[in-house]
Amino acid sequence: MMTFKEHFDRYNWDEVASSILLKTEADVEAALAAPRRTLEDFKALISPAAEPYLERMAQISHQTTQKRFGNTIQLFAPMYLSNECNNICTYCGFSFNNKIKRKTLSAAEILQEINEIKKHGFQHILLVTGEANHTVHVDYFLKAIDIIKPHFANISIEVQPLEQDEYKTLHEAGVYSVLVYQETYHKEAYRNYHLKGKKSNFYYRLETPDRIGRAGMHKIGLGVLLGLEDWRTDSFFCALHLDYLQKRYWQTKYSISFPRIRPAEGVDITDHLIKDRELVQLICAYRLLNEDVEISISTRETEKFRNHILKLGTTTISAGSKTNPGGYSVDPDTLEQFEISDERSAAEMATIIEKQGYEPIWKDWDKNFQSNKLFS
């Protein structure tokens, strides 16, 4: 069976980039009218030619999302377990060469953080780490999950790429989903952003979702770090990846996240920043391409943006997030991975959701469905 690498290698970045720019208003009209949209339609919808159609795209995105997901928004909290990292990535606050205090939460500290997070009502949690394979490895994750599982209905992880059998082990231990962003699908640019460490291997990362899919994980989260390269071309490749995975691992759910470059310590990348208007266009284009993909919005975005994006295709949102290990309670002053723009609490966010006629959903999975014994 063809892996995504072989599929991906048939495409040429520059050709894709220019084919997007060549899309016309007629292509956009055709894409909007299509009952089922293709990746070529997606290109038209993310092209500059679609800009005058943004309101129409937003309307369709809103209606399609409402029909599929109802008037609901799922809430989750990220919990950073560690900021140790052996990779040098030029955009990341946790980069190995950044002189910051490193921390990996102990069992007692994990519990302390959980207690704080639980106070806000969260049932879905996302565990985040850097990449430090000698200390933050599968055994560490298994211990952490053992502590966390009794307290949450749904556990996701966003950690270094792992092997298929490791994903299988984690899935059996209670992990529901794995998020792994390619950061950029531009091979050369990827090399320039990821200077050292295991993460510098572009193709190992590119084939990670295949390993997650084969391991039988319930959900895979994809995304690009918007701002590293041309967002249109990068997003086309991400959509291509999604399309490939969905056909292959047909029992798996998918989500797309939209991290975009924000100020962080020692970061100065400004060549490809994506504007709010363009991010809305991108989110709507994903929804028009794919009715069932989950769309997740983080607290990197501003209050105003988050208030309005709720109705435009969003299904999942974090709130009250801390992006440093121990940030909720143990050690609030350690360095954040990225700066939070929306500092409202979970309760405040829930109120905003309700005011828009939506129901905040705290629990949408039950850990007992995945377990070998009832009420474990």
Added chain:
Amino acid sequence: MQKLTIGNCQFNSRLFLGTGKFGSPQRMEEAVLASGTELVTVAMKRIDFETETDSLLAHLHHPHINLLPNTSGVRNAKEAVFAAQLAREALETNLVKLEIHPDPKYLLPDPIETLKATEELAKLGFIVLPYIHADPVLCKRLEEAGTAAVMPLGSPIGSNKGLKTFDFLEIIIEQSNVPVIIDAGIGAPSHAAKAMEMGADAVLVNTAIAVAGNPVQMASAFKLAVEAGRMAYEAKLSKAIKGAIASSPLTEFLYDDL
């Protein structure tokens, strides 16, 4: 109207409701009450048993409303059995709506896992209502496995496309020894009325009500449509006849000697 019996439960209303997708539990409760339903499905994955007053359950606490826990989200028979056991333990009901749709895109039911889970759950004493394709043979197999009813789809969940499987639903209804509840795809009261007229025992509606401009009013509309359709079925519809009937050219000879 005749009462509907499933397992050991009797229902006056033949409209069942799903409880997802409403923007708030209050709105859901109002719609449920307006619909006159006596059986509502609740997704086990959504219920928080750790908090004492789960908001979803609190809003369904009415003496005439029975809960039908569903296994939505599970991907195979094994997970479905876990979910059903959790439901029985937590909600003290033997009823379970078996939903095994491993394909998250169209949420289409897996017939093989559904049959396996039905066999297992029936043995464990559950009253099983499986969500299935409109597959007449599968319905007979499920009967043999001990199902209490069958819930064939009209069209994909949430699609609002109506009874796209009409011809197969007719066969299922004709052959079935257990109640046939048409689930999924019913997008308008007219679809529900049609299903009842053709002899379905009940219909289950969610998206069409939850996402309507006015869910409460839409719930009332469905109530009336289901009642009208059932009444028409019980009153026996006169057959539609295409064209006028000529005299009897083919059988006339029988009367030649009279």
